[in-house]
Amino acid sequence: MNLALWIVAELLAALALFSGATKVLLPKSKLDGSTDWTGNSSTGFVRTLGVLEILAAAGLTLPAALDIAPVLVPVTAVCWMLLMIGGMITHARYGHYKYAMLCLALLAVAAFVAWGRFGPESFTG
Template sequence: MNLALWIATGLLAIVALASGINKTFLPKEKLAKYPGGEWVEDVSVGFLKTLGILEILAAVGLILPAVIDIAPVLVPVTAVCWVLVMIGAIITHLRHGDNKSVVANLIYLALAVFIAWGRFGPESFTG
């Protein structure tokens, strides 16, 4: 179970980091041309950059606290925050009729729920 949680955490951290780097450093116009990127046209550059930075921090929060053993409870807390971000992403993509992105968001949401459940519960870092 611990290995499965680490694999899920690693995958989710990679997704969060890649997405965050794109949103933080790529121009808004380029992001809007990606498949599923139509929603970018509805938000400000500031919102987009803030979301990107939060996604980068989520990638760090999923891995670093457990690895350095400082406040490892932040791992499941970050996973819960990611669930909230994915709910927002699902709503946004549904409004734009982008069902392929919704499927991906549901997978990321499921990974985050699994991590939160596992790290708050049976494979807690504190227990």
């Protein structure tokens, strides 16, 4: 179970890092073609979401790997769940149901990490 939680958290972190870096590094005009919500959002908002995703990638991996406040791993997973709820709502509003379902799947993965790290495979126990 511990190994599964590590693998899932690392995969989620890699996805968050890629998604966040895309939002931070690409010009907004390049992002506008992918989904409608980026065209209707300010550049600052899109960049802020990207930074939050990069921080989530760090929070899902570094605290446990460095053994510095490893409780931040499940806390970050819960924060990621909240971000995915926002993503589901936003994509559903624009009729992008496949992206909303992707957010739901990522929410479920983060819920598994949060449950596992707060519960049976806690770093404190």
